[in-house]
Amino acid sequence: MVTYIFKRFFAMIVTLWLIITLTFFLMHSLPGSPFNEERTTSEAVQKNLEAHFNLDKPLPVQYVSYLKSVIQLDFGPSIKKPSDTVNEMLGRGFPVSFELGMLTLLVAIISGITLGVFAALRHNGIVDYIAMTIAVFGISIPNFVMATLLIQQFAVNWGILPVATWKSWQHMVLPTLALATGPMAIIARLTRSSMLEVLTQDYIRTAVAKGLSPFKIVFKHALKNALLPVVTVLGTLAAGILTGTFVIEQIFAIPGMGKYFVDSINNRDYPVIMGTTVFYSALLIFLLFLVDIAYGILDPRIKLHKGEGK
Amino acid sequence: MELNKQQDPKLAPDILDEWFVPKEKNRDEAEQVVRPSVSYWKDSWLRLVKNKLAMLGLIFLILLVVMAIFGPVISPHPGDQQVLENQNQPPSAEHWFGTDELGRDVFTRTWEGARVSLFVGVVAALIDFIVGVTYGGIAGYKGGKVDHYMMRFVEILYGLPYLLVVILVSVVLEPGLFSIILALSVTGWVGMARMVRGQVLQIKNYEFVLASQTFGTKTSRIIRKNLLPNTMGPIIVQMTLTVPAAIFAEAFLSFLGIGIQPPLASWGSMASDALPVILSGHWWRLFFPAFFISLTMFSFNVLGDGLQDALDPKLRR
Numbered sequence: 001m002v003t004y005i006f007k008r009f010f011a012m013i014v015t016l017w018l019i020i021t022l023t024f025f026l027m028h029s030l031p032g033s034p035f036n037e038e039r040t041t042s043e044a045v046q047k048n049l050e051a052h053f054n055l056d057k058p059l060p061v062q063y064v065s066y067l068k069s070v071i072q073l074d075f076g077p078s079i080k081k082p083s084d085t086v087n088e089m090l091g092r093g094f095p096v097s098f099e100l101g102m103l104t105l106l107v108a109i110i111s112g113i114t115l116g117v118f119a120a121l122r123h124n125g126i127v128d129y130i131a132m133t134i135a136v137f138g139i140s141i142p143n144f145v146m147a148t149l150l151i152q153q154f155a156v157n158w159g160i161l162p163v164a165t166w167k168s169w170q171h172m173v174l175p176t177l178a179l180a181t182g183p184m185a186i187i188a189r190l191t192r193s194s195m196l197e198v199l200t201q202d203y204i205r206t207a208v209a210k211g212l213s214p215f216k217i218v219f220k221h222a223l224k225n226a227l228l229p230v231v232t233v234l235g236t237l238a239a240g241i242l243t244g245t246f247v248i249e250q251i252f253a254i255p256g257m258g259k260y261f262v263d264s265i266n267n268r269d270y271p272v273i274m275g276t277t278v279f280y281s282a283l284l285i286f287l288l289f290l291v292d293i294a295y296g297i298l299d300p301r302i303k304l305h306k307g308e309g310k
Numbered sequence: 311m312e313l314n315k316q317q318d319p320k321l322a323p324d325i326l327d328e329w330f331v332p333k334e335k336n337r338d339e340a341e342q343v344v345r346p347s348v349s350y351w352k353d354s355w356l357r358l359v360k361n362k363l364a365m366l367g368l369i370f371l372i373l374l375v376v377m378a379i380f381g382p383v384i385s386p387h388p389g390d391q392q393v394l395e396n397q398n399q400p401p402s403a404e405h406w407f408g409t410d411e412l413g414r415d416v417f418t419r420t421w422e423g424a425r426v427s428l429f430v431g432v433v434a435a436l437i438d439f440i441v442g443v444t445y446g447g448i449a450g451y452k453g454g455k456v457d458h459y460m461m462r463f464v465e466i467l468y469g470l471p472y473l474l475v476v477i478l479v480s481v482v483l484e485p486g487l488f489s490i491i492l493a494l495s496v497t498g499w500v501g502m503a504r505m506v507r508g509q510v511l512q513i514k515n516y517e518f519v520l521a522s523q524t525f526g527t528k529t530s531r532i533i534r535k536n537l538l539p540n541t542m543g544p545i546i547v548q549m550t551l552t553v554p555a556a557i558f559a560e561a562f563l564s565f566l567g568i569g570i571q572p573p574l575a576s577w578g579s580m581a582s583d584a585l586p587v588i589l590s591g592h593w594w595r596l597f598f599p600a601f602f603i604s605l606t607m608f609s610f611n612v613l614g615d616g617l618q619d620a621l622d623p624k625l626r627r
Contacts, residue, residue: 015469026482140608142558144565145600148585152593243473247565251585262566265481273481277474284471 005293012289019281020070024063027270066274075275078264086275093257096166097245100256103176104241108183113230115184116191117218120226123196131188138185144247147178151251166254175252179244183237187230195226228299235291239284354543357620364616367609374606378428381421388418401594408594411587419575420598426576427557427606430491434556435549437495442502443545447533449503450510461507467500476559477568485571490563494556502548509541543621550614554607561603577603 057065069076075086119131141149154174155163162171198204199222207217245258253259257276264272348356358364382388401408407416449460476493483489510533513519519536527535538545561578563569570576575583577599584595 011465011469015466018466019470023478026478029482136608136612137604139611141604142561142600142607144562145581145596145604148581148596148600239471239473243471243562247562250566265477265566265568268481273478277478280474281471284474285469288469 004296008289008292012285015285016278016282020067020278021063023274023277024066027274028059028062070278075278076271078272079269086272089260089272090257090275090279093255093260096254097249097256097258100166100172100175100179100245100248100254101238101241103172104179104183104244105238107176107180108187108237108241109230111180112184112187113191113223113227115188117195117223117226119188119192120195120199121218128192131192135185135188135192138181138188141181143178143182143244144251146181147175147248147251150174150178164251164253166252166256171252175248175254178251179241179248182244183241186233186237190230190233191226194229195222198222198226228295231291231295231298235284235288238287238291242280242284354617354620358616361616361620363612364620367611367613367616370605370609371613374424374602374609375428378421378424381424382418385415385418385421387415400592407598408592410583410595416580416594416598419580420577420602423575423577423580423599424602426487426570426574427560427578427603430487430494430560430576431553431557431606433491434494434498434560435552437491438499438502438552439545439549441495442499443506443538445499446503446506446508447510447537450507451514451529451533451537453511453514457507457511461504464500464503467497468504470497472497473559473562476563477566480563480568485568487570487574490560490569493563494559498552498556502545502552505544505548506541509544510537513537513540543617547614547618547621550610550617554610554614557603557606557610 066076073087075090078084078086078089115131115134119128122128151163151174154161161173165171166175204217204222207221212221245256246262247258248254249256249258250262257279260272261276261280263269264276397409397411401416407420409415410419445460445464449457449464475497479493479496480489483492514537519532522532522536557577560569560576561581564576564578565582567582570579572579580599581596581603584592584599587595
């Protein structure tokens with residue numbers, strides 16, 4: 001177990017380093033300098049600006065110094081908004097995005113599992129068809145379409161919920177719903193199929209024969225094992241939710257990290273693009289790492305310490 | 311028999327032994343095959359046809375492709391024709407899907423967008439197919455050290471968040487159709503490579519491959535003729551799931567404004583353009599591109615699910 005965690009940790013570090021390097025060289029391979037637009041700046045000012053942002057040194061030197069500052073969790077200043085550092089932006093945006101992401105994950109997991117379980121219990125019945133229809137629509141409709149549909153109905157036509165921004169709980173309903181439908185659908189389908197499989201097993205028949213209540217059988221015996229496949233996709237789902245926040249925050253004008261990221265792309269603010277990319281990747285890779293470890297702990301059939309992953 | 315009759319004469323009173331005569335054996339008939347042998351592909355196809363939802367998806371996809379080809383042709387208004395008097399018209403007999411704020415016909419533009427979206431999806435899936443199958447095939451077939459290092463590389467790429475890489479690459483490249491396809495393919499092939507490698511690893515130990523090797527067949531020929539045809543099922547399934555993923559990613563990028571650039575339009579960029587006017591009630595601007603993105607995703611997903619069941623050799627009867 002310990003060696004496995006260590007190995008995965010090492011792989012995580014390598015992936016992170018790769019991302020930092022890739023981002024750095026991609027950003028620096030772009031033609032022109034970020035200050036080209038300001039034609040009024042004199043040559044001296046240009047030089048000073050470049051020196052300030054460390055752009056006058058040779059590329060390898062810049063790379064090493066960037067790597068050093070990233071290790072110290074310092075992502076440098078923003079070029080377009082000189083008063084802001086990338087760290088300050090992340091500090092402001094991350095809590096909001098985190099709240100949105102966690103709410104979404106919670107809604108997706110609870111509603112997805114509920115739908116999946118009831119669909120499996122009423123296999124080929126009306127409930128099953130309804131649940132799976134919802135799931136197919138959830139997978140087919142992109143989140144930005146969902147978001148606009150929700151705004152149109154709930155905010156414009158019915159006027160029960162606010163259109164945008166992120167202030168009270170009413171503001172949170174629509175973005176969370178828009179972001180949660182996709183993951184919910186995936187969880188529902190997975191739960192249903194693994195639940196169907198588990199329900200045919202002998203130990204469930206034993207439980208039924210013992211005269212346990214259906215509630216106990218489903219929630220205490222079956223669900224425990226049926227949820228294992230769901231755990232494996234949590235990492236990918238989290239990644240989907242994270243990238244989903246880019247558009248959702250844009251549509252609902254939520255001042256989260258995703259909005260900063262998209263704005264920085266549109267403004268070509270390279271340090272911010274680099275900083276947020278690295279931060280996002282680190283977050284995601286760490287999540288995947290946690291999910292892997294959690295899976296190993298939850299499923300006793302998987303022995304992490306020997307012969308894993310061949 | 312005697313015993314039975316004594317015990318229960320009422321139940322079977324009239325059944326006589328003489329009735330049971332062995333049928334005459336006919337050597338020629340015994341050799342005849344009653345049911346024609348069904349090939350793997352035909353069998354899979356027959357099973358796919360029975361799956362109503364998957365067939366619905368297939369029919370929708372065919373219709374979408376047909377409309378993408380002929381839609382702009384049958385429309386009376388060219389997609390780039392700007393008629394300022396006709397701004398923001400709701401759908402009518404003249405403009406079937408309405409017009410946008412420049413007076414352009416949304417019907418024509420929707421099908422021109424369909425061309426772009428479908429093209430991006432199909433080409434990205436084809437590139438994934440070529441790169442992934444080659445890479446996975448070699449890694450799986452060679453095995454050992456080669457496989458180990460090739461897969462380590464894939465694992466690292468697999469760890470990179472897909473959409474982030476796509477965004478990063480499309481920021482760096484000049485925006486355009488081919489940059490998007492390139493961005494989608496940079497890490498898109500990894501899933502295919504992993505899948506193919508797993509399959510090849512399994513199949514290469516079968517006897518018929520061994521036989522081929524004994525005859526001295528060239529490696530490339532073994533991969534092409536022995537291994538790949540037997541992994542084709544999962545590969546096709548994977549591709550039907552890659553196309554909608556690519557279409558979604560393109561729409562996502564275009565929605566953020568870093569994808570398809572004007573004058574080209576895709577469903578994603580049309581939906582993005584429609585966002586500011588949705589509050590003023592011009593629902594048709596968003597509805598049509600969004601509806602067709604969703605329909606495409608739906609069709610590919612149900613077709614992929616159906617194919618997964620149909621092509622699974624374990625379910626073959």
